[in-house]
Amino acid sequence: MDILASLDFSFFLLAALGTLVGIIFGAIPGMTATMAVAVCLPLTYALGLEHGLALLLGLYVGGISGGMVPAVLLNIPGTPSSITTTFDGYPMAQKGEGERALKVCIVASLVGGLISAVVLFLFAPMLADFSIKFSYVEKFLIILLALTVIASLSSNMLVGVFSGVIGVWLSLIGTYSLSDGGNGKTRLMFDFLEPYLVDGFALLPVLIGIFGISTILLEAEKGVKGGLSGKSLKIGKEGHFSLGLFKGRLTNLVRSSFIGTFVGMLPGVGGSAASVLAYTQEKNLAKDSSQMGKGAPQGLIASESANNALTGGALIPLLSLGIPGDSTTAVLIGAFTLQGIQVGPLFIPENSTTWYIMMVALVFANFVMFFLMFFAIKHIAKVVLVPKYILYPLIVMMCVVGAYAINYGIMFDVWTLLIFGVVGYLVQKIGLEVAPLIIGFILGGSAEVYFVKSLESFGTYSIFFTKSPIAMVLWGLIAASVIFAIVMECKKRAQHRLEAAQ
Numbered sequence: 410m411d412i413l414a415s416l417d418f419s420f421f422l423l424a425a426l427g428t429l430v431g432i433i434f435g436a437i438p439g440m441t442a443t444m445a446v447a448v449c450l451p452l453t454y455a456l457g458l459e460h461g462l463a464l465l466l467g468l469y470v471g472g473i474s475g476g477m478v479p480a481v482l483l484n485i486p487g488t489p490s491s492i493t494t495t496f497d498g499y500p501m502a503q504k505g506e507g508e509r510a511l512k513v514c515i516v517a518s519l520v521g522g523l524i525s526a527v528v529l530f531l532f533a534p535m536l537a538d539f540s541i542k543f544s545y546v547e548k549f550l551i552i553l554l555a556l557t558v559i560a561s562l563s564s565n566m567l568v569g570v571f572s573g574v575i576g577v578w579l580s581l582i583g584t585y586s587l588s589d590g591g592n593g594k595t596r597l598m599f600d601f602l603e604p605y606l607v608d609g610f611a612l613l614p615v616l617i618g619i620f621g622i623s624t625i626l627l628e629a630e631k632g633v634k635g636g637l638s639g640k641s642l643k644i645g646k647e648g649h650f651s652l653g654l655f656k657g658r659l660t661n662l663v664r665s666s667f668i669g670t671f672v673g674m675l676p677g678v679g680g681s682a683a684s685v686l687a688y689t690q691e692k693n694l695a696k697d698s699s700q701m702g703k704g705a706p707q708g709l710i711a712s713e714s715a716n717n718a719l720t721g722g723a724l725i726p727l728l729s730l731g732i733p734g735d736s737t738t739a740v741l742i743g744a745f746t747l748q749g750i751q752v753g754p755l756f757i758p759e760n761s762t763t764w765y766i767m768m769v770a771l772v773f774a775n776f777v778m779f780f781l782m783f784f785a786i787k788h789i790a791k792v793v794l795v796p797k798y799i800l801y802p803l804i805v806m807m808c809v810v811g812a813y814a815i816n817y818g819i820m821f822d823v824w825t826l827l828i829f830g831v832v833g834y835l836v837q838k839i840g841l842e843v844a845p846l847i848i849g850f851i852l853g854g855s856a857e858v859y860f861v862k863s864l865e866s867f868g869t870y871s872i873f874f875t876k877s878p879i880a881m882v883l884w885g886l887i888a889a890s891v892i893f894a895i896v897m898e899c900k901k902r903a904q905h906r907l908e909a910a911q
Contacts, residue, residue: 450744576849
């Protein structure tokens with residue numbers, strides 16, 4: 410009955426509205442699903458947990474899907490996960506098959522999203538039940554594995570490690586609590602900041618700053634006067650769309666959806682890796698891949714089913730282990746924090762109503778995305794023409810108001826927003842990785858607590874290597890991720906040397 414009470418008209422309206430706003434954010438080049446969720450995060454405090462999650466999950470699904478619009482029509486990835494959509498989408502648009510390409514993407518997105526939702530529903534509770542048995546040692550190693558995987562799958566492992574270390578360092582600023590095994594004193598800050606940073610930097614202003622303000626700064630640097638208004642949108646009607654396009658391509662559709670779901674489960678990897686991997690697999694396994702890159706529907710199917718499957722996959726480690734699967738689910742932690750709920754192994758058993766409501770919202774958002782985009786794609790496509798000089802000031806205003814109000818009017822939270830907006834901008838300008846940094850910030854405090862508690866309980870460092878078979882497996886996975894990164898880096902350098910020699 411609790412579930413039925415929450416599933417009222419406003420719940421579905423918020424999910425639908427979130428999906429629409431997410432599509433608009435995703436369709437505007439430079440805006441992302443993460444930014445949409447971060448900007449709208451403060452609104453969830455007034456909505457309550459279930460209705461707030463309905464809004465945010467709609468934003469997540471819509472934001473990932475909306476990136477296909479500029480990717481197909483303008484050859485500009487609306488979101489990082491839409492990079493491979495440009496390979497075949499834009500060539501189809503140039504032939505006058507823009508509408509056909511977009512509808513292929515929309516159907517593939519729906520299937521990918523639904524498959525990932527099924528995997529989430531089946532797998533997350535099992536993983537949560539298993540992880541409940543973890544001691545402090547295993548919990549620390551799980552976080553270490555997550556940070557290692559993030560670093561190993563970054564463009565450069567050393568850069569990824571360094572970015573993650575910075576995030577962990579920032580998370581330790583504040584009072585070293587006695588309950589965490591500390592001395593109760595503040596640390597890692599200047600004396601004049603002690604009144605403001607007793608509890609460290611507030612998570613929500615940090616998230617909004619890094620994913621909201623820094624994005625605005627990066628986009629503003631490119632210039633906001635130019636815009637896309639002078640471009641024509643090659644939507645066209647040549648080549649009528651039919652579901653027959655998927656005949657013989659169901660294997661690609663399902664395989665790519667599972668690839669996206671699996672990549673989503675790897676902390677901090679992101680949708681671009683999912684879509685690239687799925688696209689590459691289709692190119693390697695297809696009987697005829699000669700047309701891929703020239704306007705082949707199978708390329709669109711691989712890309713869009715994979716990046717939309719990321720949504721369910723990224724929620725699996727978040728809800729079962731408390732580890733965000735990507736930058737957007739890192740922001741979703743903020744929604745739970747606002748409501749005083751901690752995600753992790755006990756979340757699903759103790760909040761079963763919220764768990765089922767999240768599943769309803771996720772599935773509903775996928776269907777809303779499909780109907781909105783499939784039947785109104787010509788109108789939605791026009792959002793790419795919204796002038797940025799109108800859009801950006803509104804987003805900055807929403808970020809500042811949200812940061813100020815989120816903790817009942819603390820002005821230092823606005824300064825935190827601006828500080829981390831500049832930090833996020835500088836991090837990306839000098840070539841560091843945002844995902845390892847923010848996930849290091851989120852997990853750093855927990856990693857310290859689990860590490861200290863492990864030593865308090867067992868009194869020796871050897872416990873991290875001899876505690877249990879699970880610990881041995883985790884060390885094996887950590888070693889494998891490091892070896893994988895080293896091998897990939899060696900291959901990349903060998904390829905660069907070969908290209909230089911030629």
